[in-house]
Amino acid sequence: MDEPAGTGRSPIRENADISKPSHRVEIESFTPADGFDPLGHFSFDMKPPIPRPVPAVVGLTLTLALTLLGGLVGSGARADASPRERADPNSRIAHTQLVEKARQGGIDLYFLGDSITRRWGTKDPQYRDFLANWRTNFFGWNAGNFGWGGDTVQNVLWRIREGELDGVHPKVIVVLAGTNNLGGADATERAEELVEDVTGGIRAILRTILEKAPGATVILTGVFPRNDGRRGTRLIPLIRTINQRLATMTDGKKVRFVDLSDRLADREGRLVDGTTVDGLHLSVTGYQIWADALKPHLIELLGPRSARDHAPPPTGDPGVRNGAQ
Numbered sequence: 001m002d003e004p005a006g007t008g009r010s011p012i013r014e015n016a017d018i019s020k021p022s023h024r025v026e027i028e029s030f031t032p033a034d035g036f037d038p039l040g041h042f043s044f045d046m047k048p049p050i051p052r053p054v055p056a057v058v059g060l061t062l063t064l065a066l067t068l069l070g071g072l073v074g075s076g077a078r079a080d081a082s083p084r085e086r087a088d089p090n091s092r093i094a095h096t097q098l099v100e101k102a103r104q105g106g107i108d109l110y111f112l113g114d115s116i117t118r119r120w121g122t123k124d125p126q127y128r129d130f131l132a133n134w135r136t137n138f139f140g141w142n143a144g145n146f147g148w149g150g151d152t153v154q155n156v157l158w159r160i161r162e163g164e165l166d167g168v169h170p171k172v173i174v175v176l177a178g179t180n181n182l183g184g185a186d187a188t189e190r191a192e193e194l195v196e197d198v199t200g201g202i203r204a205i206l207r208t209i210l211e212k213a214p215g216a217t218v219i220l221t222g223v224f225p226r227n228d229g230r231r232g233t234r235l236i237p238l239i240r241t242i243n244q245r246l247a248t249m250t251d252g253k254k255v256r257f258v259d260l261s262d263r264l265a266d267r268e269g270r271l272v273d274g275t276t277v278d279g280l281h282l283s284v285t286g287y288q289i290w291a292d293a294l295k296p297h298l299i300e301l302l303g304p305r306s307a308r309d310h311a312p313p314p315t316g317d318p319g320v321r322n323g324a325q
Helices: 056-075 089-104 115-120 125-138 153-161 187-212 236-247 284-302
Strands: 023-026 043-046 109-113 143-147 172-176 217-221 255-258
Touching (some): 109 115, 115 143, 153 187, 172 284, 187 236
Parallel strands (some): 109 172
Antiparallel strands (some): 023 043
16 A cells, blocks of 8 residues: 655545756747746756757757746745655655666656556556556557655655656656645645645656656646545635646646646536545546546647557556555
């Protein structure tokens, strides 16, 4: 089973059914998308560039995208986010397995996230129907699943900074994270703090992705509506605010935004019957809704699916393999 993140909050458990040198980069002109407020007159600080050549067009696109991400600070999110390692042994084993999966290569479509992502493409027997749906939708696009249950955005950030994206060079990266940051009982009382916690962490994830995989297009998925536990729809306003800010990180080209809120829930935030198994985690119906939203982007970016697939085989929960329930 997946262990809790150990961050002082109450992340969703997977087993529940439910100061270094910087380089300054400047560009002459830029027209931002609506909602952006770039800092530094179209300049920003970034880590030293990766030591492999980047085509000029990709390099320019990367520069523009990272400049846009810098504008989020002006919108109220934190300027930085600290990566956070999971301390539990199961998560450490899973991380080692995911790093090994990354080293195998052959991945054109890379999924990154928490248990909602993980369950879709895992070999765990209790989620066999989800894996069948995954293969139905993505076989031939060489998709690799790098989700892990219980992860906050800071945990996801740590994983991609510690090897899970190194050398993969995917063409498309789908990101879904943030719901585990909202797991505490006092989430609604700490709304503004949590908005900044999630959006600052996602911003750091996107910057890391664009630095490690500059040739990739990112599809950022908004946090899904949830009705789990006794809170009902109380988290919906918070989730909507987060998604509004996440949308401002995207330009519709290099970084795109997909929001399923109106397909998973009604106007009051009540989930559509049958879209989740527990008010939080998606059902096969819910996963198909997500796949249908992704496919127009994937066809545009990856072309038609091949009759063969050379992505590594799916991994699973080490705790399940070791006999945990």
